[in-house]
Amino acid sequence: MSFTNNHVGSRAFISEAAERQSMNPHEAIPVTVLGGSLGAGKTTLLNHLLTNAGDRDIAVLVNDMGAVNVDAELVASESDLSVGNGVTELSNGCICCELQDDLETAVVRLARERSFDHLVVEASGVSEPGPVARLFVTSRAAARYEVAGLVTVVDVRLFADTFVGGDPERTVAEESDGGVRPLSDLLVEQVESADIVVLNKRDLVADAELGAVREVVEALRPDVEIAETAYGNVATKRLLASLHDPDAPVGWRTVLDGNEGDSRVSDGDDGHGDGDDSHRHGHGHNTSHAEATYGITSFVYRRRAPLDPDGAAAVLGSLPDSVVRAKGSLWLAGTESVHYTYSQAGPSATVTAAGPWIATRPSFEQDAYRRNHPELDWHDTYGDRRTELVFIGRDIDEAGLAEALDEQLLEPGASVADTRYPTEAGKERRLAEPGRKERLTAMGGGAGDE
Numbered sequence: 001m002s003f004t005n006n007h008v009g010s011r012a013f014i015s016e017a018a019e020r021q022s023m024n025p026h027e028a029i030p031v032t033v034l035g036g037s038l039g040a041g042k043t044t045l046l047n048h049l050l051t052n053a054g055d056r057d058i059a060v061l062v063n064d065m066g067a068v069n070v071d072a073e074l075v076a077s078e079s080d081l082s083v084g085n086g087v088t089e090l091s092n093g094c095i096c097c098e099l100q101d102d103l104e105t106a107v108v109r110l111a112r113e114r115s116f117d118h119l120v121v122e123a124s125g126v127s128e129p130g131p132v133a134r135l136f137v138t139s140r141a142a143a144r145y146e147v148a149g150l151v152t153v154v155d156v157r158l159f160a161d162t163f164v165g166g167d168p169e170r171t172v173a174e175e176s177d178g179g180v181r182p183l184s185d186l187l188v189e190q191v192e193s194a195d196i197v198v199l200n201k202r203d204l205v206a207d208a209e210l211g212a213v214r215e216v217v218e219a220l221r222p223d224v225e226i227a228e229t230a231y232g233n234v235a236t237k238r239l240l241a242s243l244h245d246p247d248a249p250v251g252w253r254t255v256l257d258g259n260e261g262d263s264r265v266s267d268g269d270d271g272h273g274d275g276d277d278s279h280r281h282g283h284g285h286n287t288s289h290a291e292a293t294y295g296i297t298s299f300v301y302r303r304r305a306p307l308d309p310d311g312a313a314a315v316l317g318s319l320p321d322s323v324v325r326a327k328g329s330l331w332l333a334g335t336e337s338v339h340y341t342y343s344q345a346g347p348s349a350t351v352t353a354a355g356p357w358i359a360t361r362p363s364f365e366q367d368a369y370r371r372n373h374p375e376l377d378w379h380d381t382y383g384d385r386r387t388e389l390v391f392i393g394r395d396i397d398e399a400g401l402a403e404a405l406d407e408q409l410l411e412p413g414a415s416v417a418d419t420r421y422p423t424e425a426g427k428e429r430r431l432a433e434p435g436r437k438e439r440l441t442a443m444g445g446g447a448g449d450e
């Protein structure tokens, strides 16, 4: 399981490293998780990193979805390492889900069997970096490692095609169980959890496209460090720096929190709560940002009335292309005890039953919850029931979108025909999927229902 980095592989260095670790065997080993979509350039970047590792002794773990770990072999051949004795591989599955236990076992064993300065984990193209990083915080591995950073490699060509008005050839990411997932979901997820985003394949986009991609990334993940490059040419020091901040802001959350105080404006109104409670902002930050060069803005739609479920599916399942990301809570007529969450990433949109609204619990529980969550926006009559959606995008017709949603508002308690929304916590209903809108419509899935 042990290996020597080919540029630092002298016996002298290895014994130095071993000595360092034996002097302080309990010192946590920094780990950097390298994520990004299939073909984004993770292996290219990893090879660049190993070639420029200087006097660092880096251990590498490569995850591949296929039975044959092509990436592990590529890393090994480019760096004179060998698989099994240089590069650790985990194949035939994804380390963020079904191979979590294998990952834990492999990294714990690695730390026990050899000494090294830094571990780099190259996740598969469909991995979510968040769960991989959490493993190093919550499992047995936590005793030996600390997360230095989550690096997300973005294929700027693919990202521009997916979110900035292009027409992506690839619209889904294939998962290990043969299922598929909208690629846009994954791209957003990978950016929203990153400590550093590497905008790779810079050679394949025009300056304006790169600028627009950068602005979308900043809207999704305000304050994230960004490196623009081709062929993974980013300084090793920068990539391996201790950057990780589990509390770093996520764009949609920042916009919502920034609007919290304003939400009460429409409480206690005529019962519909449908006064204009929408607010616009520059990308992800809580300030007006009219100078955003590529027109990336965000706004919040907040109402104290339930939406007609089918009408909501029609609007939220066919958002205009200008909306890159939307997220928030839904109060739906017909199932008014269930708190639904909505998540949209480009051409994909999902509603999930999150559980009961706090307002449905016994009053002593409500009081306890509210004491622990003073920030919870509470209405005397409706409690925490609300529709609260953040939209982030490019030149969004905010008034038009707010109007379309307002048309679906109903009186609290209004009766509606049976809905196709799940009520069991954790279950979801897809409202839109890239390239599958027609199929969903035919199945009555919601997108373009009406």
Ligand SMILES: Nc1nc2c(ncn2[C@@H]2O[C@H](COP(=O)(O)OP(=O)(O)OP(=O)(O)O)[C@@H](O)[C@H]2O)c(=O)[nH]1
Residues within 6 Å of the ligand: 036, 037, 038, 039, 040, 041, 042, 043, 044, 045, 071, 124, 125, 200, 201, 202, 203, 204, 229, 230, 231, 232
């Ligand atoms: N034009 C261009 N091609 C690149 C760049 N970076 C990587 N590539 C190419 O893109 C392809 C995929 O690169 P990889 O490094 O294998 O990507 P990966 O993310 O490891 O791919 P998977 O492991 O399959 O998810 C290869 O053919 C690379 O040579 C770049 O900046 N520009």
